[in-house]
Amino acid sequence: MKPAAAVVFATAVLGATAIAAEIPLADRKSGYEYMGRETRAMQDDDTANPGMLWVLDGEALWNRKEGAAAKSCADCHGDARASMKGVAARYPAFSTERGRPVNLEQRINICRAEQQQSTPLPFESKELLALAAYVGRQSRGMPIEIADDERTKPFLQAGRELFTQRQGQLNLSCAQCHDDNWGQKLAGAVIPQGHPTGYPLYRLEWQALGSLQRRLRNCLFGMRAVSYPSGAPEYVDLELYLMWRARGMPIETPAVRP
Amino acid sequence: MTGSRPSPTKSSADGCGALVYAVALAAVIASFADDARTQEQLRPYTVVGDAIPQSLTGAKGDVERGRNIVVNRQVGLCLLCHSGPFPEEKFQGTLAPDLKGTGARWSEGQLRLRIVDASRLNPGTIMPPYYRMDGLTRVAPAFQGKPVLTAEQIEDVVAYLATLRNE
Numbered sequence: 336m337k338p339a340a341a342v343v344f345a346t347a348v349l350g351a352t353a354i355a356a357e358i359p360l361a362d363r364k365s366g367y368e369y370m371g372r373e374t375r376a377m378q379d380d381d382t383a384n385p386g387m388l389w390v391l392d393g394e395a396l397w398n399r400k401e402g403a404a405a406k407s408c409a410d411c412h413g414d415a416r417a418s419m420k421g422v423a424a425r426y427p428a429f430s431t432e433r434g435r436p437v438n439l440e441q442r443i444n445i446c447r448a449e450q451q452q453s454t455p456l457p458f459e460s461k462e463l464l465a466l467a468a469y470v471g472r473q474s475r476g477m478p479i480e481i482a483d484d485e486r487t488k489p490f491l492q493a494g495r496e497l498f499t500q501r502q503g504q505l506n507l508s509c510a511q512c513h514d515d516n517w518g519q520k521l522a523g524a525v526i527p528q529g530h531p532t533g534y535p536l537y538r539l540e541w542q543a544l545g546s547l548q549r550r551l552r553n554c555l556f557g558m559r560a561v562s563y564p565s566g567a568p569e570y571v572d573l574e575l576y577l578m579w580r581a582r583g584m585p586i587e588t589p590a591v592r593p
Numbered sequence: 594m595t596g597s598r599p600s601p602t603k604s605s606a607d608g609c610g611a612l613v614y615a616v617a618l619a620a621v622i623a624s625f626a627d628d629a630r631t632q633e634q635l636r637p638y639t640v641v642g643d644a645i646p647q648s649l650t651g652a653k654g655d656v657e658r659g660r661n662i663v664v665n666r667q668v669g670l671c672l673l674c675h676s677g678p679f680p681e682e683k684f685q686g687t688l689a690p691d692l693k694g695t696g697a698r699w700s701e702g703q704l705r706l707r708i709v710d711a712s713r714l715n716p717g718t719i720m721p722p723y724y725r726m727d728g729l730t731r732v733a734p735a736f737q738g739k740p741v742l743t744a745e746q747i748e749d750v751v752a753y754l755a756t757l758r759n760e
Contacts, residue, residue, distance in 0.1 A: 504736040505670075505721040506712075506729055516688050516719070522666065522673045523684025561731045 357580070358514055358528055365584060366527040366592055374539070378591035386468060386537040386589025389461075389544045393469025396462060402453025408466075411450060419473040421480070424586050427575040429486045436490050436575050439467050440546065441566060458565035464535045464544045471535065471588030479532065479586060481579040490568075494576025497569060503560030509573075524593070530581035531574065533590020540593065547574055635724060636744050643714055644702030648751075649724070649744035659753025662746055663692070669742070669750065674719070678757065688719060694760035704751050708742070723747060 367375060377383045397408045397415055412418040427436040432445055443466050444455040456463035481491075498509045512521065513529035520526070534547040541549075548570045555562045563569045638645050648654075662669040664679055671677070676685040677692030695704065706713065711720035722729075723741040742750065 500730065502729075502731040504729060504732045504739070504741060507719065507721065511719045512688075520685075520687040522686055526688075556733075559733045559736045561733050 356514065358517070360583070363530060363581070363584060364517075364528055365530055365532050365587065367533075367587060367590065369525045369527055370591075370593065374591055374593060378533075378587065384537065384589060384591055386535070386544055386591060389465045389468040389535070389537075390472045390589060392461070392465035393467070393472075396466050397469055402447065402451035404450065404452040406451050408446070411446075415469065415473055419470045421474050421477050423467075423471040423474040423588060424477045424479050425482060427487075427490075427571050427578065428482065429484055435568065436487050436571055438547075438571050438574050439470060441571070443467065443470070459546060459549060464546065467546070468535050468544060468589045471586065474586040475588060476585050478583045479578055479581050481575065481582055487575060490572045491575050491579055493569075494572035494574070494579075497573050498576055503555065503558035505558050507558045509554065529577065530584055531577045532581055532584050533587035533592070535588065536590035536592055538592050544589065547577070635726065635740060638709065640706060640713065641702070643706060644700060645705040645709060646702040648748055649705070649709075650748050652748065654745070654748030654750065654752030656749075656753045656756055658746075659749035659751070662742070662750050663753060668746070670721075671750075678759075692754065692757055694757060696755040696757045697760060699754075701751050701755050704754050705747065708747055708750060 367378065370378075377385075381387050394415070400407045400410075408415070423439055426439040426442065428442070429435070430437040430442070430445065432449070433441075437445065440456075440458060440463050443463065447453045447455060456466070481487075501508045501511075509529065512526050517526050517528045531547045531550075534550075535544045537544050538550075548565055551570055551573060552562045636649050638649055639647065663671045663677070664682055666672060671692070672679065672682055672685045674686040674688040675690065675692050676687060679685065699707070707720065709724040710722040711718045712722055712725075721741060724744070724747055726738065726740060
């Protein structure tokens with residue numbers, strides 16, 4: 336090996352010792368901060384935010400009697416503006432029924448099954464997104480607060496491992512982009528830190544409201560990795576880790592993103 | 594997917610102790626005979642130092658085809674992470690070094706190894722292995738048993754990148 340090549344080779348090998356690190360709490364940024372003025376204005380103005388259409392549908396669903404029990408959400412929970420304040424900021428949370436953390440959509444479906452004696456709403460259905468958006472809206476501006484719960488710790492750890500695991504034909508991990516390279520451009524788009532502060536959110540690319548799991552599936556597709564079925568425990572573990580990673584950041588639901 | 598990485602062997606012919614990796618992937622692939630998928634056979638190659646000096650196909654690649662692969666976001670994927678001297682391409686990445694001057698910085702053999710499997714030089718690299726199928730996890734069905742690029746495509750890309758000599 337020529338001396339010059341030897342130096343390059345050694346540098347490349349030493350460079351490998353740089354290990355991915357979590358983003359310091361003070362350096363965290365919502366994807367909102369990378370958006371243009373117009374997209375921010377769309378999110379900030381309820382009359383311009385397309386996500387508010389789902390919120391309004393969700394409010395109607397909240398008050399509609401459902402299932403064999405002919406009960407509405409409001410029959411148990413009353414006015415969501417009071418009872419649901421801060422709830423979405425705490426999800427995923429441990430479910431004693433399931434013995435593991437569930438996300439907000441799964442929590443809604445547990446209520447439907449047990450209280451309303453009704454069928455679960457399909458993931459990504461307009462109705463489930465609407466209810467999740469309506470409940471999420473009641474936490475807008477409140478800090479994400481994932482409980483320090485011994486029961487959820489193994490799932491949080493599993494989520495962290497999924498985040499740092501390389502996968503797919505392109506052999507990438509979530510952390511390589513969202514911890515190590517946020518702020519850089521992937522093709523033309525700025526890579527955000529990946530904080531799920533505004534779900535379900537309205538994505539201009541989708542021309543629709545969508546869940547965090549839908550967004551995670553998009554990334555797995557880009558990595559050429561197998562995606563999980565909607566509601567899979569792996570997604571919920573990842574959601575739990577991402578929400579913990581975004582702890583203290585304010586909820587933006589329904590957010591708008593490019 | 595299971596499979597073994599080729600084990601490195603010391604080259605006695607090289608006084609500086611460059612590592613020579615004797616790759617016998619064909620043998621590994623043969624062990625998947627019960628696998629219903631058709632697997633692309635990876636051609637064997639030899640790593641010398643930080644390079645694969647010999648063409649994967651035994652032939653020189655085509656410069657023009659190489660450029661087309663590099664700018665194609667579904668095939669080469671290069672511009673997702675790299676920028677380069679492609680004025681007609683609007684959205685280029687900044688995750689990785691600019692491709693401008695690549696041919697002046699690296700030999701063809703060095704370029705070849707960096708495309709085939711950059712993780713041999715830097716295990717933490719974000720650069721995907723373009724010609725490796727073992728050691729990958731949860732590969733989507735459409736891409737299982739296939740490298741990102743074929744040996745021919747890699748030779749085309751190497752030939753093109755070698756022409757980028759202006760910094």
